[in-house]
Every structure is written in structure tokens, then in C-alpha cells.
Amino acid sequence: MITTTRPLRFLGLVPIAFFCATASAASAAERPDSDTVTIEINAPWDWVKLTSGEWLKGKITALEKDSLSFDSDELGDQDIDWDSVEAIHSHTPLNVLLNSQQLYSGTLETVDGKLIIGSQGPIEFSDALRIASTSKRELDRWSGKVGAGANYRTGNTNQKDFTANVDLLRRTARSSIRLSYIADVFYDDGEETSNEHRANGSWYIRRSENWFWQPVQFEYYSAPLQNIASQWTGGMGAGVYIFDTDDISWTASAGPGYMYTRYEETPEGQSRTVDSGAFYLSTQYDQSLTDYMDVSASYQLTASNKDSGKYKHHGVISLYIDLTGSLDLSMSAYWDRVKYPQADSDGVLPEQDDFRYTVGVSYEF
Template identity: 40%
Template sequence: ISIDWEDVAYIRTGRVMSVLLDGGEVILGRLTTESGKLLVGGEPVEFPQVVGIASASPREFDLWTADISVGLNFRSGNVEQKDLNTKVSLKRRTVKNNTKMSYTGNYSESESEQLANNHTASLSHDYRISHKWFFRPIQAEYYRDPFQNREAEWTVGFGAGYQIFDSPKLDWTVSAGPGYQRTEYVDVVEGEDRTVSTGAFLIGTFYDQDITDNIELEVDYQVTLTEAKAGRAKHDFYVALDVDLTSRLDLRLAGTWKRIESPQPDSDGITPEKDDFTATLGLALEI
């Protein structure tokens, strides 16, 4: 059952919750509200002091959520083609920490010839400092796309972020920080290094909004700035529109855009296209 926050008149939690207060103090207790005031374990707490609320359950399973989406396309007859698009997101949230892991894969084959085969795996961990600010001690990504002349690309970094909006229907954050990138090319022009290591600067934003009770919009964008020999700038943009079919199953229309400002030519002097676009229609399961 989903209830709009503005329609809630009274709260009583059935389990012990962990409450982070402004200043870093964490208190435990069941939550209740009386006459517009919050009580934690029977003790009054001012609403403006509350930075975050999460489950204090000792079960690790209660701290995790998962989102799995799959898109499939098969053609036969005059054209034999198959396409597979997969995205898996895992999130672990406590009152102070927020860990995200994701995997995205796209594979396409026609007449036994590969048309696409790219994979992206990412990890980030955020530590809440205050109502608006958080510290990101680790951010990492693995990327592989032979059609972009990327055999393997590793990016690691750290930084800080700011919560622009944090409401029941809108979540919007921005983050930035320095990093390091190591790129291994599939093939390069004679005399060029096949492996390039360089410093990087990462800038990203995440936007999640409930447009209606049944429709949700998610936007995730990150740009990685590096030296020209590593691509100069890599843009990763993801947008998804989810329509509720059941309480856990959504119909998802998603699109991705990847752009490398300075692609590395191969040994034949052929330079990959800067932009790659993907659009998928599939099902998403929330756990």
C-alpha cells in the first residue's frame, strides 16, 4: 500500500528504527507521532533535527533493496537477430550510509555477427554528514566496449555531494571529486600506448521523481574528465520511465547515451563514433 506523505495523520512503527540527528547523534526506538510531534522510544525529538531514518533491524536482508530489468528482442526469417538489455541495481541503506551497486549490459547479434557487446559495473558509498551534505569515500566503475575500442577501463575516485531535494516524491543529488582512470584499448595505431593511465575528475547527478502515483522518472548522468589520450571526456546518461503494473513489477521505457569526446583510432586508422544510443522497453522487478 502506498500512501502520500501529506495524507498521513499518525505514525507508529512496528519495529525499532535508527534515527540520525543533526550533529551526528544516532538514537534508537520505535517511532510515534502525537499532535504533530515526533517521539522516538517515547522521547520527543524536533522534526528539523532529523537527518535520516532507517531500519535498525539486525537482519542484513532488511537493509537491502534490488531492482532488476530485462529487455529481449528476437527476430527470425529474412533477418536473424537477437538483442538483450539488462540492468541490475542493488542498494544498502542505513541511517548514515548509502551503498549502491549496479550492472548494465547490452548485447546484440545479427546473422551470427556481433553488433553490440558492452558492460558497465559501478559501485559508490556515501556517508551522510548533515541534512544536505554527504561524503563519498569511494566511487568505482568498470567499463568494457570493444566497439568503442575499450577492452577494459577502470575508474576510481572519491568526493562529496549535495542533496538538492529530499522529499517523498523527489530525490535529487549532485556530486563531484577527483579520481584515477586506467584504459586498455583493443587495438591502437603503431607507436601509441595500448594502456593509458591518467588522473580524472568525476561530476555526476541523480534525479528520481514520482510524476504520478503510478509513474516514476529516473535520470542518472555522469561525466568523467581526463587527458585527451584517454578520451578527454566520457559522458554516461541514463533515463528511465517506470509505469506500475503491480506493486513490484513495472513496465520500463529506458534510454542510454554514451559519448567519448576523443575516441582512440585502431591500427587501421579507423576512429569509433563518439556517440552510442540505446533505447529499450522491458520489465523491471523491485525487491
């Protein structure tokens, strides 16, 4: 049962209120299993009740892939299994996308185990597909990580260098935009010995519990040590959720695309630019190992013509360990492979494989 607290209107009622409060506290002590909980309905925060009977106070930030994102001042950012939520009271309006692709906006309430969205409802909990903020501020739609670290790499070069990375997510009730960028730059006695850059972007539109649509997928890559001045890949496709639980998320997607490559050098008489139709296949795996440790792995295969390298592989596996509420220790391993690397003007072929190992710190916002 939820009761609403209100200020006393008359000072003359203070002794009576004190006596009643004392009696109520004594009664509660005699009945430790009481279901009565007092919450501040008009306070500037949201409430979530779990199936265990616990109440959480904070801010509902999103619902995606059956996981409710909840920001608590005391507990920090929490991902809660949607099946573990029994009741909700939101202070601010939210956008809710249903499995039927209907979009409703309003504050969230729970009545008789069903969801009320503003004046719409009752709606089964299982029919809610996504929840996102209704804020008109663009910054409120974004979250992400910014990190930096040191590398030790083997392959085309053996050295220690520096890396920086940015991962951004823009989320609405209907779709998500994911952007990432990683830079690897090192100077030795004033000479640049490493200068690699990779930027990725994807636009996801979730169509049901099981699949999503990717109208845009792109990648920019530059790796002079692999004789690639710049390489642009764009495409579109669709994907499925292989696993979609509170602890594990595993997706796979595929689709056609186009690749344009400009090489640093080529043998005499050979063009420095090539283009090709392409096809990509990618997968993303995320798992919460413990309350303070997560693992993430991704792999993408891009197929093109022989002049563009034929088969291009890119794989990453990362381990994140919470240091504080916003800081993580990150350890990552990267693998890149090109089936047919392009020879330079002297006929020297870069190695097919390139590896990087990174240890750093990332800030989450």
C-alpha cells in the same frame, strides 16, 4: 485518541460486550466526525497517522530525503512526505539518525506531537534525518530492481539486441550503498556483434539536510565496439541536494578520481594501456509524475587526459510505469560520447557518440 483492544476474560461478559459494541456503533454512526480510532498496539505491524487524520497499517522501511517509505499490504510501497506524518507507532525497533549525527535505536512513538525513540525524547520531527531497520539480517538492508528488455541502437552499430540490468540499494541509518549493472550482448548467426558492460557503485554518507559525502565512487566499463576492452574509474567527492521534496529529488556531486583504460587495439608502437588523473561531475534527477508513473534522469561527465578520451559523457533518461505492485514497464534512452576515441590497429576511429533505446520490464523487490 488511540485505544488498545484486548481479549474478553469471561464468557459471561459476552452479552454485555455485544450490547456495548452495538451501542458504540450506533453512537459512531450519529457522530461521523469522531476522532476515536481503535488500533491493535500489540499487532506485528507499524502504524502511521497522516495530518489528514488517516491511519496506515503496515511496515516502516526507511526515512530518507524527507520521505518516509512505508509498505502496506493493501496500498503497496508508499513514499510519504515527512511533513504529512502526524503520529507514529512502530512495532519493531528502528535506527534513527538525527541532524546532530546522534544515532538512537528503539520503537517509535508520538507524544504531544513529538517523537519518542525508545527511552530518548521528546524529539522534534524535523530533527529526524534518516530512519532504517535495526535487523541483523543483511538481506533486510537491501532493495532493488532487476530488469530485461530489447534494444534498438544506432551509432557504431545498427541492430536489435538484448539488455539486462540490476540496481541495488543497501541502506542503514548513517549511509547508503548504491550498485548498478547493465549488460548489452547480442549474437548474430553465432557472431558476437555487441558486448557492452557497465557497473557503477557509490557510497553515500548524508551529513545534513543539504549535503552528503561520497568516500567511494567507481565505474567499470567495457565496450569493444568503441575499442575499449576495459576502463576503470575510481574517485571520491561530495554532493548537494538541489531539490528534496516528496515528489522531486535532484542531487549533484563532484570530486577527483583516477582512470585506467585498456584498449582493444592501438596503432603499432602505441601502448594499449593508459592511465590518467580524472575529475567527475554527476547529477541525478527523480520525479513522481503520477501515482503510477515515475521519471529518472542521470548524467555524468568525466574529464581526463587526451589519451584516455579527454571528456567522457554518460546520460540516461528512463520512464517507469507500474504494471503491478512489483512489476514496472520501463523505457530508457542512453547516450555515451567520447571526445577523442582511440583508433584501432588499422587507424579506424570509432564514432564519438553511441545511442541505445530500451523497452523492458523490471521487477522491484
